[in-house]
Structures are given as structure tokens and as C-alpha cells.
């Protein structure tokens with residue numbers, strides 16, 4: 001997938017936005033949805049996406065990007081409070097050669113724990129949905145009112 005392709009309305013995050021497949025939602029407003037990564041690289045791995053379609057950072061409206069990054073900071077703080085990791089990695093991939101596998105802009109919030117190795121990116125086993133829902137609730141409790 002090149003950086004300049006057209007947006008595929010049937011990508012997995014578009015389906016989540018339309019409610020066609022379930023997600024363990026953390027936060028939602030008119031512009032943004034945040035939910036747990038279904039193949040988490042660590043406990044509390046969370047994704048933040050805009051509702052407006054764009055493939056990556058390059059083709060995203062700057063105002064939307066600003067909203068997504070600001071909300072990513074707020075959710076990262078809540079993830080920090082919820083799981084007390086030793087570090088937190090934020091990633092965002094543009095194009096398949098860079099590691100992008102879902103072509104709808106998203107930011108990863110990946111808690112890091114000194115005593116536990118990071119799981120593979122976009123691989124491994126699908127997490128238990130109930131466990132993800134419980135983690136999402138834990139993060140939600142730490143979000144500002």
C-alpha cells in the first residue's frame with residue numbers, strides 16, 4: 001500500500017466506526033474514537049483515531065490531527081494512571097513499509113513495563129474481549145470529567 005492510495009471505506013477501523021464490528025471503547029466524541037488494540041503489545045495498549053476518514057498523517061486535515069493528538073495526550077495520562085507503567089511509547093505508522101497495517105489514521109498508546117517484554121506489532125493472539133472491556137473501563141475512570 002503506497003502512501004498516496006485512496007481511502008478504503010472497508011478497512012477494519014471504518015467498520016468499527018460504523019459499528020459493524022465490536023471494539024472495547026475507551027472514549028468517544030464527535031470527532032474521535034479510542035478503543036483497546038485487539039492484539040495488544042502490552043497491557044493497556046490503546047488506539048486513538050479520528051472519525052473523519054484519512055489514511056495516515058500526511059492526508060489528515062491539520063485541525064483533525066490537532067484534535068487527535070490532544071486527545072491522545074489526555075488518554076495517555078489516563079492510561080498512565082490506570083496501569084502505572086514504567087514508560088509509554090506512542091507510535092503512528094505511515095504506509096506499509098513503515099509498519100502500517102490498517103489504513104485509517106491512528107495513534108498507538110503502548111504502556112511499557114520494565115519486567116515484561118513487548119509483544120509483536122500487529123501480530124500474536126487476539127486478546128479476550130471481556131478483558132479488553134475491563135481495561136477500557138479502568139482507563140475511562142481516569143479520564144477527566
Ligand code: AMP
Nearest residue numbers: 012036037038039093099100101102122
Ligand atoms: P498499524 O499496524 O499501526 O496499522 O496498527 C493497526 C493496529 O490495529 C494493530 O496494532 C492491530 O493489532 C490493531 N487491530 C487490528 N484489528 C483490530 C480490531 N478488530 N480491533 C482493534 N484493534 C485491531
